[in-house]
Amino acid sequence: xxxxxxxxxxxxxGPQPLSPNRRQLLQWASLGLLAAAPWQAxxxxxxxxxxxxxxxxGGVACLSLGPAAQRPQVLAGDVPVLxxxxxxxxxxxxxxxxxxxxxxxxxxxxxxxxxxxxxYQVQNKQYAEQRLKVAxxxxxxxxxxxxRYEREHAHQQGIMARFSTPLPEGTLRMQxxxxxxxSSSFGLxxxxxxxxxxxxxxxxxxxxxxxxxxxxxxxxxxxxxxYFFNGGTVWLDHGGGLLSMYCHLSRMDCQVGxxxxxxxxxxxxxxxxxxxxxxxxxGVLLNRSMVDPALFLG
Ligand code: ZN
Numbered sequence: 001x002x003x004x005x006x007x008x009x010x011x012x013x014g015p016q017p018l019s020p021n022r023r024q025l026l027q028w029a030s031l032g033l034l035a036a037a038p039w040q041a042x043x044x045x046x047x048x049x050x051x052x053x054x055x056x057x058g059g060v061a062c063l064s065l066g067p068a069a070q071r072p073q074v075l076a077g078d079v080p081v082l083x084x085x086x087x088x089x090x091x092x093x094x095x096x097x098x099x100x101x102x103x104x105x106x107x108x109x110x111x112x113x114x115x116x117x118x119x120y121q122v123q124n125k126q127y128a129e130q131r132l133k134v135a136x137x138x139x140x141x142x143x144x145x146x147x148r149y150e151r152e153h154a155h156q157q158g159i160m161a162r163f164s165t166p167l168p169e170g171t172l173r174m175q176x177x178x179x180x181x182x183s184s185s186f187g188l189x190x191x192x193x194x195x196x197x198x199x200x201x202x203x204x205x206x207x208x209x210x211x212x213x214x215x216x217x218x219x220x221x222x223x224x225x226x227y228f229f230n231g232g233t234v235w236l237d238h239g240g241g242l243l244s245m246y247c248h249l250s251r252m253d254c255q256v257g258x259x260x261x262x263x264x265x266x267x268x269x270x271x272x273x274x275x276x277x278x279x280x281x282x283g284v285l286l287n288r289s290m291v292d293p294a295l296f297l298g
Pocket of ligand 1: 200202203204280281282
């Protein structure tokens with residue numbers, strides 16, 4: 001790509017002609033003349049196009065990286081992080097795992113051949129507890145079911161490790177995949193039939209069986225399956241370690257490899273897997289961390 005071109009015009013909300021001012025900034029950036037960037041705060045925190053910055057377990061840290069001629073590379077441990085923006089302002093979008101302890105965390109940044117460590121604070125967030133009654137055989141697993149779950153878990157880990165190109169372009173603000181009441185149950189510490197289990201790592205949206213589910217962003221179908229806990233499930237890959245999952249489906253009207261545009265319908269709400277009734281379980285994954293989908297909704 002021509003480094004003097006303006007590679008990500010659609011990232012700014014709506015088509016905008018390049019103003020003379022901006023053109024000048026781009027020239028300065030390309031010549032390395034920009035020391036400080038007064039517009040950084042606005043760009044890194046621009047909630048019209050990026051997810052909402054929320055530095056808590058299960059949140060997303062939107063960290064300003066400043067200008068650089070080439071897209072910086074960022075690693076959280078050994079996991080690549082999605083970097084968005086353009087040469088006058090790059091932003092790292094870091095998914096924070098629900099298991100993250102509060103305190104100082106850091107990522108490694110490589111920008112224009114210079115390496116540095118960038119730190120950020122994760123605040124404490126106490127999620128509420130949810131007690132659910134479900135079929136006993138979905139809590140105390142029979143040996144066959146346990147073996148099936150372990151196979152499916154390993155398969156899912158492979159999907160979650162994807163970091164594909166092209167990186168997502170344009171806004172990362174998502175369209176709600178089905179209309180309906182959104183539970184605020186992300187992160188709930190769950191107790192099934194009196195036994196503590198993994199926290200709830202997605203958003204539940206109340207909808208009747210058969211309600212069509214629409215892609216919240218452009219993406220590619222990378223997995224279609226019927227799993228022990230999640231029931232009928234589809235994963236979409238939006239690029240750059242940003243994926244989304246749809247569970248408990250009654251129908252999967254798609255195949256691995258299908259390319260979807262925002263709003264394309266690809267599956268239907270159901271009540272398959274471990275559920276108490278029909279709804280869509282919607283998960284959003286960023287650098288292998290399930291994060292709160294609400295942070296991506298407009
Ligand atoms: Zn759920």
